[in-house]
Amino acid sequence: MHTTMRQFRDRATKYGLERAECTDCGRMNDPSAELCYHCGGDAFEDVTLSRRGEVKTYVVQHILPETFDTPLPIAIVETPEGGKVLGMFTEVDDPHAIEMGEQVTIELKRFDRQDGQVLYEPKFRREGGETA
Numbered sequence: 001m002h003t004t005m006r007q008f009r010d011r012a013t014k015y016g017l018e019r020a021e022c023t024d025c026g027r028m029n030d031p032s033a034e035l036c037y038h039c040g041g042d043a044f045e046d047v048t049l050s051r052r053g054e055v056k057t058y059v060v061q062h063i064l065p066e067t068f069d070t071p072l073p074i075a076i077v078e079t080p081e082g083g084k085v086l087g088m089f090t091e092v093d094d095p096h097a098i099e100m101g102e103q104v105t106i107e108l109k110r111f112d113r114q115d116g117q118v119l120y121e122p123k124f125r126r127e128g129g130e131t132a
């Protein structure tokens, strides 16, 4: 069944791991993209990213509103499909022990409700525990 752009955007907002794969160059785009960021193509396939990936970069945030636990690592994780996901780590004892290239599990945590829809955001969990 054909998915309209609006349905795709709604689902992407709801579930957080939906991407648009360019049928010309194969690279991942945000589901709201109308043209490929990489090659300018305009045809896409819907892709749901895997729930694991590798840390490409991260920062440790020390100053945040008091509803957050600090220091808080915030990372960009790349999935095997080549999709990049921005999110916060969850339950990390030593944020400075995170390694570049480390494999993490991507969990979707419920964070809000909008127009009757539950919204989810990605959170990263270390797979190897706290062994540094």
Ligand SMILES: [Zn+2]
Pocket: 022, 023, 024, 025, 026, 027, 036, 037, 038, 039, 040, 041
């Ligand atoms: Zn492209």
